[in-house]
Amino acid sequence: MNPELYILGSGSATPTRERNPSAQLLKIGSAKILIDCGEGTQMQLLKYGIRHTGIDYICISHLHGDHYFGLIGLISTMSLMGRQQVLNIIGPPGLKPILDLQILHGGMSLKFDLNFISTNGNHPEDIITTDDFELSTFPLKHRIHCTGFLIKEAPKQRRLLPEVANSYNIPVEAFKDIKAGSDYINEAGEVIANDILTEAAGTPRSYAYCSDTIFDKQIATYFKDVNVLYHESTYMKNLEDRANMYFHSTAEQAATIAQMTNAAQLLIGHFSSRYDNLQPLLDEAKEVFTNTELAVEGSVWWI
Amino acid sequence: MNPELYILGSGSATPTRERNPSAQLLKIGSAKILIDCGEGTQMQLLKYGIRHTGIDYICISHLHGDHYFGLIGLISTMSLMGRQQVLNIIGPPGLKPILDLQILHGGMSLKFDLNFISTNGNHPEDIITTDDFELSTFPLKHRIHCTGFLIKEAPKQRRLLPEVANSYNIPVEAFKDIKAGSDYINEAGEVIANDILTEAAGTPRSYAYCSDTIFDKQIATYFKDVNVLYHESTYMKNLEDRANMYFHSTAEQAATIAQMTNAAQLLIGHFSSRYDNLQPLLDEAKEVFTNTELAVEGSVWWI
Numbered sequence: 001m002n003p004e005l006y007i008l009g010s011g012s013a014t015p016t017r018e019r020n021p022s023a024q025l026l027k028i029g030s031a032k033i034l035i036d037c038g039e040g041t042q043m044q045l046l047k048y049g050i051r052h053t054g055i056d057y058i059c060i061s062h063l064h065g066d067h068y069f070g071l072i073g074l075i076s077t078m079s080l081m082g083r084q085q086v087l088n089i090i091g092p093p094g095l096k097p098i099l100d101l102q103i104l105h106g107g108m109s110l111k112f113d114l115n116f117i118s119t120n121g122n123h124p125e126d127i128i129t130t131d132d133f134e135l136s137t138f139p140l141k142h143r144i145h146c147t148g149f150l151i152k153e154a155p156k157q158r159r160l161l162p163e164v165a166n167s168y169n170i171p172v173e174a175f176k177d178i179k180a181g182s183d184y185i186n187e188a189g190e191v192i193a194n195d196i197l198t199e200a201a202g203t204p205r206s207y208a209y210c211s212d213t214i215f216d217k218q219i220a221t222y223f224k225d226v227n228v229l230y231h232e233s234t235y236m237k238n239l240e241d242r243a244n245m246y247f248h249s250t251a252e253q254a255a256t257i258a259q260m261t262n263a264a265q266l267l268i269g270h271f272s273s274r275y276d277n278l279q280p281l282l283d284e285a286k287e288v289f290t291n292t293e294l295a296v297e298g299s300v301w302w303i
Numbered sequence: 304m305n306p307e308l309y310i311l312g313s314g315s316a317t318p319t320r321e322r323n324p325s326a327q328l329l330k331i332g333s334a335k336i337l338i339d340c341g342e343g344t345q346m347q348l349l350k351y352g353i354r355h356t357g358i359d360y361i362c363i364s365h366l367h368g369d370h371y372f373g374l375i376g377l378i379s380t381m382s383l384m385g386r387q388q389v390l391n392i393i394g395p396p397g398l399k400p401i402l403d404l405q406i407l408h409g410g411m412s413l414k415f416d417l418n419f420i421s422t423n424g425n426h427p428e429d430i431i432t433t434d435d436f437e438l439s440t441f442p443l444k445h446r447i448h449c450t451g452f453l454i455k456e457a458p459k460q461r462r463l464l465p466e467v468a469n470s471y472n473i474p475v476e477a478f479k480d481i482k483a484g485s486d487y488i489n490e491a492g493e494v495i496a497n498d499i500l501t502e503a504a505g506t507p508r509s510y511a512y513c514s515d516t517i518f519d520k521q522i523a524t525y526f527k528d529v530n531v532l533y534h535e536s537t538y539m540k541n542l543e544d545r546a547n548m549y550f551h552s553t554a555e556q557a558a559t560i561a562q563m564t565n566a567a568q569l570l571i572g573h574f575s576s577r578y579d580n581l582q583p584l585l586d587e588a589k590e591v592f593t594n595t596e597l598a599v600e601g602s603v604w605w606i
Contacts, residue, residue: 014380017349039376040343046320063408065379069372073342076368077317094408101404105366105397107447144410 003028003153003205003303005228007295008044009036010269012234012248013066020044020297021066022270024230025055026207028153028303029132033057034074035149035209041070042077048298052078057128057135060091061211062146068095072102079110086113090127090135092145093118121145124222130154138222140213142247149209150223156201157181158194168192205303208261212270214244215253220260228303229263230295232270236284239272251281255288269295306331306456306508306606308531310598311347312339313572315537315551316369323347323600324369325573327533328358329510331456331606332435336360337377338452338512344373345380351601355381360431360438363394364514365449371398375405382413389416393430393438395448396421424448427525433457441525443516445550452512453526459504460484461497471495508606511564515573517547518556523563531606532566533598535573539587542575554584558591572598 004027011019021038025045032055034041045052052074060068068091078087089095096116103110117127124138132154137147157179165175170184170192178184184192208223210231231254235243243250249257251268258266266289271278278294285292293301307330314322324341328348335358337344348355355377363371371394381390392398399419406413420430427441435457440450460482468478473487473495481487487495511526513534534557538546546553552560554571561569569592574581581597588595596604 013383015346015349017346020346039373040346043318043320043323043343046318063405063410065376065405065409069376069379070342073368073372076372080316092408094404098401098404098408101397101401102366102368105395105401105447106368107366144408 003207005207005267005301005303006048006050007267007269007297007299007301008041008048009038010271010294010296011038011066012270012272013064014273015039015066016273018297019271019273021069022211023070024209024295025050026151026303028151031056031130031132033059033133033135033151035059036061036067036211037071037074038066039069039073042074044297052081053083055087056085057088057090059135059149059209060089060095061140061148061209062142062144063092063094063098064144064212067211071095072099075099075110075114076106076108079108079112083112086115088115088117088128090117090137090149091119092121092147094145119145119147121147138219140211140219141216142212142214146212148211148213148219148222150206150226151209152206153204155204158198159201160198165197168197170197207303208263210254210257212247213249214247215249215256217260219257223261225262226264228265228267228301229258229261230267230269231257233268233281233285234270234272236275236281251284252288255285255292258289258292263289264291265301266292267295267301268292306510308510308570308604308606309351309353310570310572310600310602310604311344311351312341313574313597313599314341314369315573315575316367317576318342318369319576321600322574322576324372325514326373327512327598328353329454329606331454334359334433334435336362336436336438336454338362339364339370339514340374340377341369342372342376345377347600355384356386358390359388360391360393362438362452362512363392363398364443364451364512365445365447366395366397366401367447367515370514374398375402378402378413378417379409379411382411382415386415389418391418391420391431393420393440393452394422395424395450397448422448422450424450441522443513443522444519445515445517449515451514451516451522451525453509453529454512455509456507458507461501462504463501468500471500473500510606511566513557513560515550516552517550518552518559520563522560526564528565529567531568531570531604532561532564533570533572534560536571536584536588537573537575539578539584554587555591558588558595561592561595566592567594568604569595570598570604571595
């Protein structure tokens with residue numbers, strides 16, 4: 001099953017009645033990864049019926065509040081609900097002392113470990129490889145230390161072709177090794193090459209998340225050909241000066257990054273609270289990159 | 304106009320779909336006081352159309368997250384919206400370093416001062432007197448440092464009786480001093496006593512907020528005869544052991560405190576997420592103290 005992306009918040013620095021701050025949940029294989037966690041994220045999970053159980057990875061792009069003020073509340077709720085499983089938190093180095101202080105003064109005694117992994121704001125880094133996914137970070141140009149996240153499905157095993165295997169009288173016990181990539185050697189010592197017995201699995205799906213950033217062509221050196229790219233679009237192009245001043249991007253610029261990286265689909269979000277109607281932002285992006293959609297609250301996307 | 308109390312959250316440690324964590328807004332004279340500020344409080348203000356402009360006092364009872372995790376987000380929004388007015392924060396000593404660290408790592412440059420006033424968890428204290436109100440704290444027995452808040456209208460000036468003043472030929476220029484309590488001495492040197500010329504204003508209204516606490520008769524020594532008492536009612540009496548274990552109260556116990564302190568009205572809140580229907584909690588409290596109401600989201604009370 002393809003990874004699924006649930007949008008929990010599409011707002012920017014100040015929330016509106018309709019838009020919560022940034023948060024997304026990615027289901028990939030058996031894993032759940034929360035990407036950014038603005039204030040109210042745990043209420044958004046409740047609203048959309050998504051259980052926090054099984055969220056073992058939380059990625060925080062940077063320490064502006066609209067991207068992480070909901071994290072301590074979620075950790076608190078996980079603790080009160082009896083969580084014991086390690087929680088991996090990938091984020092800027094300043095995040096750990098903030099959480100530590102809140103845990104200390106709140107008298108919270110967590111029954112699970114917080115495994116902090118500090119991100120690097122200067123160069124790309126591979127962070128975690130699991131059976132389900134590979135996660136890496138890349139630097140974004142914002143007012144403070146900020147990273148994007150690139151998440152790919154783990155390489156898939158080749159698919160066994162049972163009819164071909166039967167035609168070579170290969171016993172079932174040998175299938176596991178063949179699926180893992182081995183050739184088969186029969187009793188006569190003949191080698192039947194793996195690529196005769198199997199076919200390639202689909203290409204692992206990939207998702208890139210570009211949180212707050214000024215328009216930066218350097219981004220196109222960090223990934224190519226992702227299935228879905230999320231890129232912030234705080235403003236429309238008539239406010240490009242403002243976007244530059246605050247190290248944000250316009251819808252047109254987000255679309256340009258999608259074009260440069262040859263993404264299959266672009267999702268835009270992190271909309272300024274000045275926009276009640278998002279259609280003009282979508283139209284602006286589509287002029288440059290047709291397959292663009294609005295990453296609004298409650299929407300779900302196949303990666 | 305009597306003070307008005309707006310309930311923004313009635314939940315306890317873990318939010319539910321219907322209930323936000325603790326937060327209340329008290330309008331008293333020209334002042335707005337926010338009492339506790341759980342996660343999502345700024346969204347609740349938006350939802351109910353209450354502007355954060357003019358909130359110059361924020362009281363935080365204790366550092367369990369459901370009472371303060373929304374504070375930094377509100378401060379951030381106030382800053383982004385151009386606030387310049389001093390913000391007074393009354394709360395436990397640990398609150399300041401937490402906010403300082405979040406402000407530091409978020410690169411926030413506030414254009415207004417945060418004036419921290421640390422509460423005392425061991426004995427009652429007078430905190431602030433303004434033209435609008437007098438605010439004091441009193442200790443509550445919870446798992447960590449926790450205080451309640453007692454807020455009274457500032458003593459009101461006596462009301463001038465214009466017909467009486469005219470009958471003594473008192474010039475209008477003298478009215479201000481008379482309203483402030485002075486006697487009037489006429490040209491003949493006769494003293495006309497203030498209580499002839501004025502009548503008493505109404506008694507200042509008062510509100511007591513008892514955030515998280517175990518049932519504690521000591522509370523009845525801190526205030527009497529308030530117009531409205533808010534007292535937490537996390538559980539029903541069949542879970543009194545659990546209430547004791549976690550230093551919380553039952554609806555019956557909240558009502559007992561209302562009875563002991565001779566409150567005119569009791570509001571109960573901070574309901575455990577296990578209760579979908581709150582009527583049984585209300586019924587339980589009413590058996591002891593008839594004038595009890597549920598302090599649920601969106602309700603407004605005259606103090």
